[in-house]
Amino acid sequence: MQAPFKLLWLVMRFIGLFILVFLLPYAAVVAYINWKALPFNQGNYYTAIAHKLHMMDTVPSPKIVCIGGSASAFSVDAGQLRDSTGFKVVNAGMSAGMGYRSILTLAADHLKPGDIAVFVLEHGFYFNRQNQGNGDKTFYEFLATNPWYLKQVTLDQWINMPAFVNEVTYANYKRWKAGKVHGDKIYRSKDISNYGDMESHKGQKPTKVIPAVKRMKYRKPMSPVFEEYANRIFDDLQKRGVKVFVAYPAASATYAWKPTLDKTMSANLDAVKLGNPHEVIFDDTMFFDTDYHMRYEYRSSYNAILGHHLKNALNAKP
């Protein structure tokens, strides 16, 4: 063998050895721990997300599906939107921490021809990652809870997985050893309605804004990387006969800084935009635990506006 090619052979042999000696045993340990922890994760918010995806398969088309992060999960009222538009509605609001790519990719796989997708934006555009839209730990927590979604993981997400796998696996290891079911008073699957709305905060007093969320001050428009990816998905959906709309998220007046709202909510998306970001800014008292999670009782203000725009858009001639 010629020397330059022998070098390639040596490199491949080393990589093979690395996979055999290190990566495969490591992956086996990780898989085992997360599998043992599975029973203790049932009922958490990530199970609820899987339920929502399942609803998208079981609720017959045509239907309206509101896709987005937790702003959508908390603010959308599927019943009210159904009444104002006449369509069945699934609130598929997930968790913005999963990143826009994960949310869009997961949701797109469950939309059927004739469905109406309403993509609810988030302030900060899914944490404003310029290079990665799918990087946050949340997505891998979702996978650890719902491993059958591994088949939908993209190459980027596989590459990013090592950065989170240790943290997620360690948390699951502790849960498994303690024999403690993952629990949260608000973010749990049993309080998701049959149409995906959050109901756990019904009648509850608002809590303090989560400090980490309060610190987030987004002042940038949507990332071009985001726009390109979202437009590719929208285009694909439209070709499949899915109507796509973009809606603005409800947010508190203190949080959404009005002078820059047009900039921070600007996006070059190839879909009809419903209304404008200013009309869905509400009083601070109408929010629950963060400045964009609406209190259960106040959702009607947001849904009246969203329903109105959606009805008009659906009735409008193409």
Next chain:
Amino acid sequence: MLFNSAAFAVFLLAVYLLYWSIGSKQFRLQNVLIVLASYVFYSWWDWRFLGLLILSTLLDFTYGFWVASPDRRKARLFLWLSIINNFGILALFKYYNFFASEFATFMASFGWEVHPYLLTWGLPVGISFYTFHGMSYVFDIYNGRQKPIGNFVHYAAFVCYFPLLVAGPIERANHLLPQFLKPRVFDMELAKDGLRQMLWGFFKKLVMADGCAIVVDRIYQHGDYSELGSMNLLFAAVFFTFQIYGDFSGYSDIAMGCSKLFGIQILRNFNYPFFSRNIAEFWRRWHLSLSSWFRDYLYYPLGGSQNGKWIAIRNTLLVFFVSGFWHGANWTFIIWGILHGLLFAPLIFTGANRKFTDVPDQGKVFPSIGNIGRMLLTFILVTLLFVLFRAESMPQAGTFLQAMISTPGKNPGALLLWLTSTPMIFALIVLAFEWVAREKVHGLDIAGMPAFRRRLIYMSILACIIFFKQLESQEFIYFQF
């Protein structure tokens, strides 16, 4: 095309296979491949600027013949034309907006409102590097150290050789060019060392530098520095020093390692600068290719140190001023350069600038107490000045430094937090490896180690890259220069 991208991995493999398939006997054809591959590599960023690269290459190639003229007056005329051409390109693409804005500010101070036309096409990647390659060729011909090359492809391979095209090291015609004029023989040991050096470079960039960058960006982008307190700001400054070192020396290691795969040796750019015992030694160990370029083509022609200490100090200050300006069209870089010059000047005056030319604590496991103190002092000075380098403007740097000094009692817990943070641990690992390897070319020069231990180290480094690689990988800082 970033070194740390999948596209580059495919590109490198394809070029490597083609290059050695052609064989060393057909080295002219190998040079054609290098030029084409380099143009593809460059166009990956922005194909529009490829024309500028080719134009700049053509100009210096042509000037090479004219500058070689036995008529010294004619040669000098063309030398100056070449300088004007090269600096003209730099001035237009890199400095025009700076001068135009400064002119407007200056006029405004007299009450005259001026609205100069500003260029919006952005800075061509690597412009400072390839223009300096070209100038080195013309200068070397003028000084009789190099003969003009008759073959444009060989010359273009020297100017645009892809491992060093966008961020150096800044090569010298009399070092790199001769390597393109003769067959390259594949050297297995050299190639293996290249792979080791690339692995080390990737570790420094992806794990150390990008890890530090997250902390640095968060702190620098924070609006209120006084709220953060001295400790946080101090660590932001320290982490930036680690970041820029990991970033730039990591890039240089990848470039050197990559070049070794093609049987071509390029200049070393870093020689463990954090083990410097004074500022003069730091500049003999940091960005060597730029320092030696300025030394040979600016400092020496100005008279160097031949005409007394005061002239040497004047020349040194001038070199540092130009060096600062080379880094970017911003007052932060200029002041950064001048301040380094001011720290350097007393060493010339006392003769201490040539004091530490040996390997620190050669043959010893640990540095002496005295050397630890000297290294720390140098590190602190360099770190403080890097605040200017990182800041976007002088007011930002001023606010940062002021808050660093004036809020010592705030957030004392940050000391333990940052000392035990992942970026700090990786920075210390890099320093430990490099201390052990300080007599060698790079930190992972472990060819003499038993095979089992060596493989264990490679695997550990690879595992660290896989598990600790930052999701938001940063572009290499020096691309902007």
